[in-house]
Amino acid sequence: MxxxxxxxxxxxxxxxxxxxxxxxxxxxxxxxxxxxxxxxxxxxxxxxxxxxxxxxxxxxxxxxxxxxxxxxxAEPSGPSFFEFAQSYLLRRWRTSAARTRETDAYALLTLLPALVADVPARPDLEDLRVALRAHALLPEDRRAKLTGDQEAALRWLEKASLPLSALGEAATLRLALDAISVTLAGKAAGANTVRRKRAILHHLLEQAVEHKAFTSNPLDEIKWTPPKAVTVIDPRTVVNPSQARDLLDAVPKVGRKRGARLKALFACIYYAALRPEEAADLREKNCTLPESGWGLIILERARPQGTKRWTDSGETHESRRLKHRADKETREIPIPPVLVAILREYIEAYGVAKDGRLFRTETGGSYSSSAYSYVWQAARKLALTPAQFSSSLAARPYDLRHAAVSLWLNAGVPAPEVAKRAGHSVDVLLRVYAKCIDGQQDHINGKINDALE
Missing domain, CATH: 3.30.730 (GCC-box Binding Domain)
Known part of the structure; x- marks a missing residue:
């Protein structure tokens, strides 16, 4: 030297x-x-x-x-950020749901091209993202064959990726935070998206702490205010019972057969507050449907939709445990006579699949979110006024679930019971539905008066 x-x-x-x-x-x-x-x-x-x-x-x-x-x-001898990000995804693969895998990967699609040195021959950004999405961020047995340009892009990233240790520097972390604040198209990202990607980066760095790359999470040292995210339900999306009935009655009028088959699925979302993926995996054995009176649904599984490359089965839908619940944990939901009658009529008309599922296409498959959303929008056009149709009122099928929970709370059902039926914690329930709880002030004030007297 x-x-x-x-x-x-x-x-x-x-x-x-x-x-x-x-x-x-x-x-x-x-x-x-x-x-x-x-x-x-x-x-x-x-x-x-x-x-x-x-x-x-x-x-x-x-x-x-x-x-x-x-x-x-002090030249870095540890892994590059790219190498550690790959291992981070693969370590989480077995225990993660398909949507979680996809969410993790898309956060890294934002971060990896940003956290690089200025190495010559920078590749086309789209080639680099395809190489990551379809190859580098997947297990080896799922990797797609790359074109020559995509292979070159991946080799460039392997050379240009900053060392993991560089994320201990404030300037590098601010570069990362800037990157997650924009979409892949370069526009300002939504608040929820930014918060979600920041959480993934934080968790990745927690893993780096476990691997002794850092003594503490360097992201905790950065003074950065995330954009304020909307965490409460907008009351303008919530239908009243009369509007809900009109919408459900309009669903069978859509198309030749699809609308008629989907009415009962939408009814489960409204009358039992099921998530769409929970309704998709509802089976006959989960339902107690008496000839009169209230019935019962005991949910066991959900059937979320994902992208084939991220699911275990390689199919778009696969059965998984309930959201926020342990494997084999169930949720009981008493259902009103109106939903009991709708489900009995549905089973009589369409039967059940070989595996017992109620809701499936004519060929036995699961409905895609785009398919049932199309039917829902057509039903909205039939049931609502032009002004209501152009508004956010029941804009998505999921808004029926919000309407159900809001109805229960405003009917005076205790919050712990509502949370139990809806599959929420009480604190999340009250925070999310805070703006939808109304009409009870006089009743509550009267109770306080009675207590004071």
């Missing part, structure tokens, strides 16, 4: 030869000019500040690399 103490520094400047914005940190070691390019000016200035501090301390600089001795000794 050839050492010198003759070091000079210049200001950071914009790199005009690069297609994408980048900045050069410039300095001179002995008679040799040195430079290093960064994606942001802040990163370049942070690097130059480190060099200046080393020079002030009297450190020698290596003429060949231009770096102070302390930085040569």
């Amino acid at each position: 050839n050492i010198t103490y003759d070091v000079r520094f210049w200001e950071v400047r914009r790199n005009t030869s690069s297609k994408t914005p980048s900045y050069e940190a410039r300095w001179k070691v002995g008679h040799k000019p040195k430079s290093k390019t960064f994606r942001t000016k802040a990163l370049a200035e942070s690097f130059l500040s480190t060099l200046r501090e080393a020079a002030r301390k009297g450190e020698g600089f290596d003429i060949a690399t231009g770096l102070p001795v302390s930085m040569l000794q």
Whole structure:
């Protein structure tokens, strides 16, 4: 190692030869000019500040690399961020639902192309994202064959990815937070999306702490205010019982057969507050349907829709445990006579699938969310006024569930019982439906008056 103490520094400047914005940190070691390019000016200035501090301390600089001795000794030897992100996804694969796998991967699709050094021959961004989505972020036995351009993009990322240790620096973490604040199309991301991606980054760094890459989670040190997310239900989406009945009566009028087969599914969402994926896996054995009076549904499983590459079965729908519940844990929901009658009529007309499922297509498959959403929008057009149709009133089938829970709360059903039937915790229930609980103030005030007297 050839050492010198003759070091000079210049200001950071914009790199005009690069297609994408980048900045050069410039300095001179002995008679040799040195430079290093960064994606942001802040990163370049942070690097130059480190060099200046080393020079002030009297450190020698290596003429060949231009770096102070302390930085040569501290060159990162751990995994790159790309390598650790791959292992993070694969470690979580077995215990994660398909939607969770997809959500994790899409957060990394945002982060991985952003946390890179300015290595020449940067590939087309879409080629890089396809290579990640269809190959690198999947288990080996699920990886698709890549084109030559996509393989080159992946090789570039392997070379350019920042070391995991770089995420211990505030400037790098702020670069990551900037990246998750925009969509893949480059527009401002929604508040819930940003919060979800930030949570994934935080969890990934928690895993890095477990692997001794950091002593504590570096993201906790960053003063950053996430965008405020809407966490309560908008009362304008909630239908009243009369509107719900009109909508359900309109569903069978849509199409030749599909609407008639779907009325009972929508009725389960409204009268029993089932999630659509819970209704999709409802089986005859789960239902107690007496000839008169109240019945009972005992939910055992849900059937969420996912993308084939992320599911265990390779199919779009697969049966899983209930949301927020342990495997084999059930949920009991008493159902009113009107829903009992609708389900009895449905079973008499259409029977059940070989596996006992109630709701399926004519060929025995599961309805896609786009299929039942199409029917729902057509029913809204038939049942609602033009002004209501163009509003957010019952805009999605899921809004029937919100209407059910709001109805129960406003009918005076105790919150713990509503939470038990809907599959929520009490605190989440009251927070989410806070704006939908109304009409009880006079009744509650009267109770307080009686108690005071």
